[in-house]
Amino acid sequence: MRKNEKRILAAAAALALAFGAAPNVSAMHIMEGYLPGGFCVAWGVLCLPFLAAGFFSIRRALEQRRNLITLLAMSGAFIFVISSLKIPSVSGSCSHMTGTGLGAILFGPSAVSILGLIVLLFQALLLAHGGLTTIGANTFSMAIAGPFVSWGIYRLCQKTKLNRRASIFLAAALGDFCTYCVTSLQMALAHHEDATIGGAFAEFLAVFAPTQLPLAVIEGILTVLIVMGLETYAKPELRAIGFLKEAK
Amino acid sequence: MKKTVFLGIALVLLIALIPLFLRKDAEFGGSDDAGSQVVAEVDSSYEPWATPLLERILGGELPGEVESLFFCLQTGIGVGIIAFIMGRFVERRKWMKQEEEPARDCH
Numbered sequence: 001m002r003k004n005e006k007r008i009l010a011a012a013a014a015l016a017l018a019f020g021a022a023p024n025v026s027a028m029h030i031m032e033g034y035l036p037g038g039f040c041v042a043w044g045v046l047c048l049p050f051l052a053a054g055f056f057s058i059r060r061a062l063e064q065r066r067n068l069i070t071l072l073a074m075s076g077a078f079i080f081v082i083s084s085l086k087i088p089s090v091s092g093s094c095s096h097m098t099g100t101g102l103g104a105i106l107f108g109p110s111a112v113s114i115l116g117l118i119v120l121l122f123q124a125l126l127l128a129h130g131g132l133t134t135i136g137a138n139t140f141s142m143a144i145a146g147p148f149v150s151w152g153i154y155r156l157c158q159k160t161k162l163n164r165r166a167s168i169f170l171a172a173a174l175g176d177f178c179t180y181c182v183t184s185l186q187m188a189l190a191h192h193e194d195a196t197i198g199g200a201f202a203e204f205l206a207v208f209a210p211t212q213l214p215l216a217v218i219e220g221i222l223t224v225l226i227v228m229g230l231e232t233y234a235k236p237e238l239r240a241i242g243f244l245k246e247a248k
Numbered sequence: 249m250k251k252t253v254f255l256g257i258a259l260v261l262l263i264a265l266i267p268l269f270l271r272k273d274a275e276f277g278g279s280d281d282a283g284s285q286v287v288a289e290v291d292s293s294y295e296p297w298a299t300p301l302l303e304r305i306l307g308g309e310l311p312g313e314v315e316s317l318f319f320c321l322q323t324g325i326g327v328g329i330i331a332f333i334m335g336r337f338v339e340r341r342k343w344m345k346q347e348e349e350p351a352r353d354c355h
Binding site: 030031032033034036037070073074076077078080081084085087088089090092093094124125126127131132133165187188190191192193194195199200203204207208214217218221222224225226228229230232233234 | 249252253256257259260263264265266267268270271276282283284285286287289290291292293294296297298299300301302310315318319322323325326327329330333334336337338340341
């Protein structure tokens with residue numbers, strides 16, 4: 001019975017990730033064909049070590065504790081629910097959040113790179129959102145840079161003994177925001193024919209930052225809420241991954 | 249605890265909905281489009297050299313209604329998984345409590 005349940009969960013997780021596309025989300029991934037070939041390859045290659053590390057870290061975590069698949073599925077599902085919500089922003093355009101903060105805090109940044117890549121792949125294939133040629137660059141910004149920032153900030157906050165909820169909020173919000181800064185940088189590096197790199201970076205940032213700022217706050221709040229839920233109901237799993245210390 | 253949750257949800261709704269009422273004239277298009285405009289500005293000679301695979305197969309853009317179908321499907325499946333797992337956790341906590349209770353007090 002329990003084994004069956006686990007199988008169902010695994011299947012559900014796989015399905016979840018398969019549909020983990022954000023159909024129609026008009027947020028900001030770099031569009032198909034918008035990076036010159038060399039950049040596509042370079043960003044892709046840069047992602048490889050992170051993806052390999054992520055694959056191994058997920059495999060190791062699941063080998064040690066099979067039941068962690070629930071939390072992993074939850075992190076994956078969180079990414080694609082969150083990244084499917086197009087939210088209007090004060091700047092007058094819509095964007096979506098990344099949702100990678102939760103996974104990064106729970107499983108570490110490299111594990112999230114795999115979850116993020118699957119989401120991006122299906123987005124690019126099914127939804128014409130992002131693109132196959134730009135998948136490397138998008139993976140780097142959304143599934144690697146963002147989660148690493150989230151994770152780093154969370155660790156830093158833990159060191160300074162900041163309140164846990166505040167740390168989670170900061171980690172998720174800044175990770176989200178960082179994703180879009182990195183995207184702007186990637187665009188600026190590729191496109192600065194008529195401007196300097198810095199000038200182009202500022203222009204891209206000026207388009208994305210005002211839209212993304214309030215959304216980053218929302219992402220921070222939602223991540224705190226879901227972690228509060230997990231803290232209440234999933235104590236054994238959270239202890240298993242070292243997120244919660246042994247019972248006080 | 250409950251208060252924090254309600255406060256959080258209220259804040260999220262406020263941040264998400266206020267722009268709708270503040271900027272009645274705005275289009276709320278995707279920031280992707282804004283992105284391509286900037287590209288045109290800072291790198292005017294650049295031509296995108298690939299188009300999305302699905303668009304090439306369909307020979308045009310995905311119909312808006314179908315897009316929203318995919319969109320709902322994605323949200324639905326994601327929420328389904330979170331709710332399913334959360335539901336299991338909630339139930340499990342109930343019987344874990346029952347087992348623990350004779351041994352020691354639960355908070």
